[in-house]
Amino acid sequence: MPMIQTSSARLPDPEALQKPVVLCVDDDLAVLSSLRRLLRTEPYEVVTTSSPDQALASLLRQPVSVVISDERMPERSGTELLAEVRERWPGIGLVILTAYPGGEAMIRGLEAGIDLLLSKPWEGEILRSAVRDLIERGSRARGCFGPGGGEGDDLDDWDLGGAGG
Numbered sequence: 398m399p400m401i402q403t404s405s406a407r408l409p410d411p412e413a414l415q416k417p418v419v420l421c422v423d424d425d426l427a428v429l430s431s432l433r434r435l436l437r438t439e440p441y442e443v444v445t446t447s448s449p450d451q452a453l454a455s456l457l458r459q460p461v462s463v464v465i466s467d468e469r470m471p472e473r474s475g476t477e478l479l480a481e482v483r484e485r486w487p488g489i490g491l492v493i494l495t496a497y498p499g500g501e502a503m504i505r506g507l508e509a510g511i512d513l514l515l516s517k518p519w520e521g522e523i524l525r526s527a528v529r530d531l532i533e534r535g536s537r538a539r540g541c542f543g544p545g546g547g548e549g550d551d552l553d554d555w556d557l558g559g560a561g562g
Contacts, residue, residue, distance in 0.1 A: 416442045417462035417532045422452040422478065424470045432465060435521050449478040461489055462532045468495035480509035490531025494519060
């Protein structure tokens, strides 16, 4: 007969054991493939979809740490999608990728509450670092600390160019 051992030690929170989920939304399948390749070595589950509506459905099914979205898509813009995500799930990190950067895209992004706007083609290490920092920031907001102990806020230290710094 197998023995069952009990311990007074607390088991980790099951949510803390799950890999963070990064949801990528773009109507261009080649871009989704590039994002999957870029993030494959990171400790995340990468979910991709070509539809903003499918992205919202995915958010209802599973917890997501970061959403990376294209700006120009047929169904709705990335900023419209991310504004809804920000309203419904305020703790999720939000990133816009756009081939048309500029003042108008920045204003829409600010209004949507995005965390980062990157132009296509993006710099891989900047995007990887941003995702890492947004996941860590979200973990800190929920009271969870990953490797790095929760110190610093690297996103605030970046100089991504553009007006004002």
